[in-house]
Amino acid sequence: MKYVAIYARISRDDLSDEEMKLSREKVLSLSKIKDRIKTLTTEFEENREPDWILENVYWDIESGYSSEREDLIKMFNKVERGLINVVFIKEIGRVARDPLISIPLINLAEAQKIELYSLRLGKYETKTRQMWMFDVFYNDAEYHMTKDRYKIETLSKAKQGFKLTGVPLGYKMIDKIPIVQEKEADIVKEMFQLALKGESLNNIAKKHNMGYTTVKQILMNKTYIGINVYGKYIYFQGKRIKTNDDIIEVPGNWESIIDHDTFYSVQEIIEKRSFKKIRITDNEKYLLGGVVFCYCGWKLYGTTLRNNQYYVCSNKKICRCKMKRADVLEKEVIKKIEDEISNLDHDVYDPNSKIRIRLNQLLNDNIKLENDKNDLAHKFIKVKNNDFMIDKILEEQSKIDNSILSNTEEIKRLQYILSSEQATENKKDILKKVIDFYYEKDRIKLKKLLQLAIEVRFENNYRFEIYFL
Structure with missing residues (x-):
């Protein structure tokens, strides 16, 4: 027996703003959604094989370029675990328009020997990998061409x-x-x-x-x-x-x-x-207020829900990122900051570092060149009536001057690097000391310091990076 999953993606454009605010159960009761899924299940029944058993119908309301889809992720997980043998879809573009989403599904289906069925010439049938890949890139290219053409046309009309x-x-x-x-x-x-x-x-x-x-x-x-x-x-x-x-x-x-x-x-x-109306509050509940950003680019703000504190995207009407537990996120950020500080490269302080060795070498070279220059000056006095020797001394002096100038520029550059890195290291060391001291004793002061020193930016719902300002 083969277990079959039906997947349907419904575009966000098919629903009004008010309908998008409804819960998943209420959305499913809408006739336009119910009819869409019913059509798919009917087509499945008409094309089903004798050994097919319907495992589940998965559906999401989302853009074809979004990977944040609850049911698609569930279906992927079951396919990986071998609980689904056949995936039944309208066409690959309804799964995803983004090749970065649809290609992994094709690869996974091939690896797990999953049969992918889609509508072709009025009949549901499977395709070769090459045909699937062609459909993926054709859909993506068509989408971008249509989008660009529409943008150019609307821009022209606007102008x-x-x-x-x-x-x-x-x-x-x-x-x-x-x-x-x-x-x-x-x-x-x-x-x-x-x-x-x-x-x-x-x-x-x-x-x-x-x-x-x-x-x-x-x-x-x-x-x-x-x-x-x-x-x-x-x-x-x-x-x-x-x-x-x-x-x-x-x-x-x-x-x-x-x-x-x-x-x-x-x-x-x-x-x-x-x-x-703008107010800056010293609310110590939310340590990362003003410094943490969602992957959509908007700031996360603190809110209380059922006696727990969370960080929520301020673009909540559009962005669908998950809420972050404040205590969990704050501990992760503090730990990551301290890990960053503990892993600092102390090359700047090391007297045997490559930068310092090179700097000392250049300083010594310049001292030696200055001595050579003084020696040439004494020689010049002794041979003032010998034109040949004068020209030779002047030529050597010119070379020495150029070498000193070149070394001096390099010395300035290395000193600037050392001073810049020193400042950065000092800033991080100060930050660590203050974090250690204020984390438990004065969260308000720590919050103000973090606002001056770092930004926390999420790359997706789970991964974030810390940037020192």
């Missing part, structure tokens, strides 16, 4: 002034052109005037029966001054992430509702108020 996204309050899209709606535009103008007079965003929101965030987004939207903004978001591991890089702003081909002076005056007011 021409076309509005590529939805229009905010006050406009209506007619024939792909934002047209001002007078009644709504009056509301927008009133909101800007209230903000300009110093009215709080909360009061403006209450007056217009809107949320605080909605009001803030309206007041910061450059569409109202006729500017088209493109490139505010990037995609990281299939997730939409806000960015401040590569933002393109071009004049739009629509009528402005707000004048530039009013708009930018309101921006200054919002920025000042936002700055006042």
